[in-house]
Amino acid sequence: MKKITLLFLLISILSCKKKESKEVVIIESKRGNQSEMAALMLKMYDKSLENKQLVLEGKEPKEFPQEFLNIHTAQLTDAAVRNSQFNAFSDFYLDSFKKVFETSKDSLIVRHNNAVNSCITCHKTTCIGPIPKIKKLLIK
Ligand code: HEC
Missing domain, CATH: 1.20.120 (Four Helix Bundle (Hemerythrin (Met), subunit A))
Structure with missing residues (x-):
């Protein structure tokens, strides 16, 4: 469970550096840790x-x-x-x-x-x- 949270956190950090992609947005909205x-x-x-x-x-x-x-x-x-x-x-x-x-x-x-x-x-x-x-x- 912790690993998943970390993964989402990582993705959300990366999402600020990259151009918006649909996948990232979907994963981000499921993430609880913001x-x-x-x-x-x-x-x-x-x-x-x-x-x-x-x-x-x-x-x-x-x-x-x-x-x-x-x-x-x-x-x-x-x-x-x-x-x-x-x-x-x-x-x-x-x-x-x-x-x-x-x-x-x-x-x-x-x-x-x-x-x-x-x-x-x-x-x-x-x-x-x-x-x-x-x-x-x-x-x-
Ligand atoms: C002074 C700089 C600044 C201004 C002004 C600003 N933003 Fe942001 N915004 C950021 C930063 C930095 C982040 C990343 C926050 C983080 O991850 O802690 C962010 C994140 C976001 C996100 C992503 C939130 C998420 O789901 O993680 C949205 C959507 C957003 N801003 C919309 C807006 C809107 C709409 C406005 C104006 C009404 C606005 N921002 C004004 C700097 C700014």
Whole structure:
């Protein structure tokens, strides 16, 4: 059992280095052992998907989830990823995402897409695997 968990952990680490493959995604979703950051990322993903739906219906997302501030502290699969560049990308994401919940001269669609693009900006340097999935959050 332990070996299997280790194998999944290894696959999940590799999945950040490789281009996304269907097999990896399937195995990953069955894995029980994920980092705090991976769990937070999945919540961030779900929230953006929810927001996309709202924005498409012409509704405004209501409340910025304070929990997302944990991007600065959540334990990573690979702790070495958190360097000054990563911290800057974290702030960039939080700033862009907060704007979705504020009044602005920019349209909601623009603000939503800016936030999603800030996810992609960080992922290009740290974890390219989920990028195709994140791109689906953009409103065309
Ligand atoms: C500051 C950099 C950064 C930002 C911003 C960021 N990510 Fe991530 N993301 C990561 C890293 C690093 C991981 C790998 C986490 C780990 O394995 O501990 C990750 C993992 C993921 C995963 C895979 C989770 C899993 O199943 O293991 C998804 C999906 C994801 N991010 C989506 C998003 C979305 C959606 C956004 C924006 C709403 C976002 N990310 C913003 C760095 C970032």
